[in-house]
Amino acid sequence: MTALDSFDIAILRLIQHDNRLPQREIGEAVNLSAPSVQRRIRRMEAEGVIAANVAQVLPEAVGLPLTIIVEVELLSETPAHIDAAKQRFRAAPEVQQCHYVTGEADFVLILAVASMSAYEEFTRRMFFESGNVKKFRTLVSMDRVKYGTALGF
Amino acid sequence: MTALDSFDIAILRLIQHDNRLPQREIGEAVNLSAPSVQRRIRRMEAEGVIAANVAQVLPEAVGLPLTIIVEVELLSETPAHIDAAKQRFRAAPEVQQCHYVTGEADFVLILAVASMSAYEEFTRRMFFESGNVKKFRTLVSMDRVKYGTALGF
């Protein structure tokens, strides 16, 4: 993965907020021609610097108004159990984000669910039936104050 | 905000993973003409159902390899203090996501920072100098197991 120069950074800064900006406009903003912008974007996509191009959907609009953050502590923390948990969480549709963390918990999950009962069902399925969860801590979001994947660079 | 039908849902399902899919291809996948797909996407953008169209940038690539999750508990929880905290967190470039939550904490932050010392500097600036933070709990991400804004619908 080759290093990014200031043009790449400037392009990323723009498209991480709006990836439908025409290449011509990006070019004007960063002082580059449209084809150059395009080649740089393609290169960064190929390198994985740009992980994905996505539309951000309002959770409420698709019937998932509840955002819930859960800290999960496992009983067994052997590599095999950790990996099994990762796979489980990754595969669960309710899980929007999942982090394997150091500190007082093993995992932090961010969920998008339809209701508290949907969350309860999730906890049964993912925490109790698996048999490897020691405890979990639930934090219900009242306000998604800041949301998205934009970075501060 | 008018309700979404099954076509809208099908379109969202596709573009929340790849918003550069040609309208023609989306149309073929959902059995609609390209102009129809386009009008639906426009409508959903205008209504806010589609909150944004963005490129997801790999944090490592732009010098922010550390993802840190912080739970923050405030001293004073008056509405004025809550709002002040929301503004502070929203404005901080390190803060990628911020949730105001019920439960054992007031806020959950997800940070993207360059290093542990950058994080320490952040805690000084945001937690100590503000004077309204009772305590905070730090969880450092070792693995972004699942990451993004895609929803499971």
Place this chain on the structure above:
DNA sequence: GGTCATGTGAAAGAATCTTGCATAAAAGCC
């Protein structure tokens, strides 16, 4: 039945993306 509102597809037009190519700057190498 008639009217209105809404959504649709086909086709033309506009804008954007993509590629080929000649050139220029930078890097490596005698």
Place this chain on the structure above:
DNA sequence: GGCTTTTATGCAAGATTCTTTCACATGACC
């Protein structure tokens, strides 16, 4: 220094995609 190689650039043409127009179909409501 002078040469070659590599890499990136802009221009312009071509291909693709997006956008608009328009006539038509469907269903709701009197």
